[in-house]
Amino acid sequence: MDDDRIPPHPDPRDVTLQQILEALVDPVRRSIVTQLRAASADIKCGSFDLPVSKSTATHHFRVLREAGLIRQYYQGTARMNALRRDEFDAAFPGLLDAIVAAERVPA
């Protein structure tokens, strides 16, 4: 079941607010979260619409994983990404909703 190609995922309850804000302050990472929230299924790394190189994207996925925001797993050669919605909401009620809701285009 465990795929040793993927480093361990932290429990969102062990993540600090500092770590979460540092993760979400980057627009590229917020875009990843937003795309995941809008999608009906998990998304593989290569299928995101991102304005950065592959290696930079890898970096962003790691930051989000270590902040307890996404879960990663392999499916063939594709690395899939899932938003850890419920677990995260339980640890930080309302935070994700408030941020995503605020991601509006300013008038």
Next chain:
Amino acid sequence: MDDDRIPPHPDPRDVTLQQILEALVDPVRRSIVTQLRAASADIKCGSFDLPVSKSTATHHFRVLREAGLIRQYYQGTARMNALRRDEFDAAFPGLLDAIVAAERVPA
């Protein structure tokens, strides 16, 4: 009424989420907001409990002011700070509450 010693305050509705997250990602600035929320009255710059020099504190107050989070005004020589709670909540519902609530000491 206007005190030209204080630069203009933006309308929170004109502030971007990016700007707000950049403001709140700094622990010193979050501490300022937390102290303001816990207080029953406005607080002058010099009365905050902050681990930085006076000039650095000035910098942090400006960032918070420009992010629409605090209002500053003079009272004698003291520069007072007020949390713009209602205005900010109207522009970004739930955001401040969720962040302050998450500022718990991890078990």
Next chain:
DNA sequence: CATGAAGTACGACGGCTGTCAAACTTCGAT
């Protein structure tokens, strides 16, 4: 097995930002 696809790891580099000290300004009180 050889080849290609999908990502990761590793430096390296540039810019931003938090920090401070020092000099300055403004106001109130003596």
Next chain:
DNA sequence: ATCGAAGTTTGACAGCCGTCGTACTTCATG
């Protein structure tokens, strides 16, 4: 009028972080 208290401004510096290219790894498939 002077002096001190309260902050600001400016300039400098250090460290961090996002970025990229290149090399590497792992797997699936012909």
